[in-house]
Amino acid sequence: MPKAIYAIWWDPNLGPFLGRSYPENDPLTSEEAVVIFMGHGLQQEAKVGYTKLAKGLVVSYLDSPNCIAVLLDENDDPSVVERNLLRLVGRINFNSSKWDAEITRAFLLLQELIAETSGQELLSNPHVTRLVEDMATGRVSALVPRHVLRATAKYPKASDYLGPDEEEVSRLLKDLERAGHLVPKTYGRRVECRQCGGTEVTLELACPSCGSNDIYKVYLVFCPKCGNRTQTVLVDDLTEVRCQQCKQPAKVSELSVIDVELLCKGCGQATNDPKIVLSCANCGKHMTNTDLLGGTGLAYYPA
Structure with missing residues (x-):
């Protein structure tokens, strides 16, 4: 289980502010907070960051100016902590006037979420159990993704069982994979920015001439x-x-x-075949063929 959780903030003029931590026996330094923010990119474009500090690996979530950082134990699976950190942040009251209690509650809730989505506890969710049973008996042969421009992998059949929250569905499927109930196999292609790892894409039309x-x-x-x-x-x-x-x-x-x-207002040329420019919504990088074709989608099958 994670060793500690920290709340920090970023001011564009003054830099990092250290908030509360739990437990309180190993707080962050200002230098460590700067390194954590740097883990989210030079422009703080990445929501999730990974930082290696002397005290251990930190997984953090940034919704500027707020940042929640989690210090992992050496035996923790970073991907498990990341998925549950993403579940956790929606339940944190960032406007709380009692941050000592709020950060303590967040730490305990994170531990509960990790326990609930691991091992046999994962199957205590009746929706998850029904999905696993239907896949095991052949009622559902595979969970095939449907990719959208936002580059989010949707699993329509899994959503019938697990609910409409696509990001939570993807996290639950990864939990089931880790628990040995599902086997992932490559399926199709997934758009992913090689610069920042972002999967949200903006589309812009441009003149093919100028x-x-x-x-x-x-x-x-x-x-x-x-x-x-x-x-x-x-x-x-x-x-x-x-x-x-x-x-x-x-x-x-x-x-x-x-x-x-x-x-085109610039050169005056008319066309019904415009140039389509795809850019990363996070960092603004123009997508190349490698960005568009290099990512691999995953389909899930019964173990």
Whole structure:
């Protein structure tokens, strides 16, 4: 079980502030707090950080300016502590006026969460038990992921048993894997930034000629008034457009879109095949083919 838990804060002008810890016999130093924050990246872009201190390995969760750090025992599995730290942070009252009691409660709750999601205790959850039984009897042959642009692995069949929280479902499947009830096998590809490990992706359209992202969307539509085709630029908060043929106004809700082209404001070129730029939502790095194809998804099968 973890040895200690720490609450620290980051001020952009003054640096780290040391909060409460439990137990209190081995508090962090300011230097150690700085190292922990550095474990979240130069821009503090990573939610979860790993830091090797002289006193041991620390797993931390950062939701700036708040950071909760957990000191591991040498026999602790870091991935287990990380999953349960992510479960824990949603239950911490960061606005508490009684941090001595709050950090103590957090430490005890973390120990409970680790115990509940390990070994036979994991099967005390009836939803988990039913999932394992249905997989063992062949009712469910495999839990196959469905990847979304957010690059979160969804397991729809597992969610039928374990609930709609996709991140918690993934954590429970890893718990079941560690307990020997499930076997993971590679499945498909998972987007993952090689710079910071982020899995959230932003999509941006750019001109294929000059690379500018300053572009209009030009729609080819049927005019509901005269029935002719007409081109129009649709922007946000627009309620109606005027047909180029009959000159009458038409409500945007009545338009039938035939095709869409992009018109670059920079070079003036129109195209219906824009350049698609994917970037990491955490650190802003442009995704390369290796980022897009290098990650491996996991499907789970009965042990």
